[in-house]
Amino acid sequence: MKRILWVCNVPIPKIANDMKVKEPNIAGWLTGFANSLENAAEIDLHICFPLLGLKKLRTGKVGNIHYYAFSQPKVFGILPAEDQINTSLLMENQIREIVGMVNPDIMHIFGTEYPHSLVAAKAFNRADKTVVNIQGLTSYYWMHYNSGIPYKILKKFSISNIARGNLLQQEKKLKKRGLFEIETIKNVGHVIGRTDWDEACTTQINPEINYHFAMNLSGILFITIVGILTLVIDILFL
Incomplete structure (x- = not known):
């Protein structure tokens, strides 16, 4: 049996319910993907994700899925909103602990x-056994974030901007997230994407990357779960 460690941004609903935290309303396709892997005889699935303001690592198991929640920093360290552009020593140590506990055969980000x-990715430090899924490329999008918007609107401030910042500040944050993305892609050996554009951008960032097509665009985006599962199994045995 091979251990796969998922690194996600949110828990899937069954994990959220088990932890008695709010269910996410995004990335619903991850649930179907997890259900497909959960009962696969050759796969031992582990999922880790951030949780806002968490002080201690939380672990558990629901069905056949092991889960690990690590600390998600708050904006300015105090506001009840996720800081998505900074790490903390606590977060870094907890992620390293998770990687050590699971000792995965493959990491899927x-x-x-x-x-x-x-x-x-750096904690695992095995690019040949690390794969990322591309659902968009912030490192390219940030350059167009405020295109066509008048400057007086970009710098406008409102109460809702306290945590997020105005549009100019949001663009700077998106740029920083793009820099994280570039470094992440440089530290992995495999990318799963859906378009020629995804391939062109990721191979420009990391020419040594192995690019795998496993998504299709036909009117609406849909995930070829069987295709992704096949790719993950192939990577395991490379």
């Missing part, structure tokens, strides 16, 4: 632009 993804 979802969300290349988050600082915890880079921390995890």
Whole structure:
């Protein structure tokens, strides 16, 4: 049996319910993917993710899935909102602890632009056994974030901007997340994507990357789960 460690940005609903925390309303396709892997005889699935303000590592098991919640820093260290552009020593130590506990055969990262993804890739330090899924490329998007918006609107401030910042500040944050993404892609050996554009951008960042097509765009985006599963198994036995 092979151990796969997922590095995600949110817990899947069944894990959230087991932890008695709010269910995420994003990345629903991860649930289907996890359900497909959960009962695969050859796979031992472990999932780790950040949780806002967590002080101690939380672990558990629901069904056949092992899970680990690590600390997600708060904005300015105090505001009840996720700081998605900075790490903390606590986060880094907890991620290293998780990697050591699981000792995975493969690490599968979802969300290349988050600082915890880079921390995890470096902690594992096995590029040939690390794969990332591309759902978008922040390192390219940030340059167009405020395109066509008048400057007086970009610098406008409102109460809702306290945690997020105005549009100019949000662009700077997106740029920083893009830098995390670039470093993450440089530290992995495999990328799973859906388009020629994904391939062109990721291989420009890391010419040594192994790019795998496993998503299709036909009117709406849909995930070829069987294709991704096949790729993960192939990577395991490379």
